[in-house]
Amino acid sequence: MSLPLCFYPLAKMGCVSCLFLCISAILSIVSATQFNVTVGKNDMLTFDPAILTDVQTGDVITFTFVSNNHSVTQSTFRRPCHPRIRGANSGFMPVDPKSAQFPEFTIHIDNTSGPLWFFCAQNGHCQAGMVFAINPTENTSFEDFLASAQMSANTTRTAATPAQTAPSSGAVPKLSIKGATTLLAVFAIITGFAS
Numbered sequence: 001m002s003l004p005l006c007f008y009p010l011a012k013m014g015c016v017s018c019l020f021l022c023i024s025a026i027l028s029i030v031s032a033t034q035f036n037v038t039v040g041k042n043d044m045l046t047f048d049p050a051i052l053t054d055v056q057t058g059d060v061i062t063f064t065f066v067s068n069n070h071s072v073t074q075s076t077f078r079r080p081c082h083p084r085i086r087g088a089n090s091g092f093m094p095v096d097p098k099s100a101q102f103p104e105f106t107i108h109i110d111n112t113s114g115p116l117w118f119f120c121a122q123n124g125h126c127q128a129g130m131v132f133a134i135n136p137t138e139n140t141s142f143e144d145f146l147a148s149a150q151m152s153a154n155t156t157r158t159a160a161t162p163a164q165t166a167p168s169s170g171a172v173p174k175l176s177i178k179g180a181t182t183l184l185a186v187f188a189i190i191t192g193f194a195s
């Protein structure tokens, strides 16, 4: 924690209004809330809690991954199961069942001008309802976000896969693409020799 800038002139001049400003500035830093979210509790495909409200700029959210191999990946309200470009992304967090230690991922909230949306990028988990929201509103509600995620099960599942960087969900399509590329390359060499 760094002290607010007001602290330094205060230390020299000691004015009363400076003092109050400084105290309130320090309090605003100290009062940053720490939220904890458990990912995969009881082997379920859930974020617990799935919704955080009244999250303020400066707050911190720590995700603890307790089972399976999940991620917390930022998306958008319109496309719940697609990673947002330059969004927050934990990547996949595999949990060793033999270990007592759980992997954690922390997000520092620096913008609460609108709701923030997240999902688990593991294949099918988003469509199974593994989504998470910060400060949802009446117009962009968690219920609508969840319904939209569940509806994307049959339509965007394959489209979502190439955009995901983690290996487990993209492994099959990526392999098949690689296989096709290799075949094409071999074919090109063979025709090169033949002509």
Ligand SMILES: [Cu+2]
Residues within 6 Å of the ligand: 045, 069, 070, 071, 120, 121, 122, 125, 130
């Ligand atoms: Cu998951």
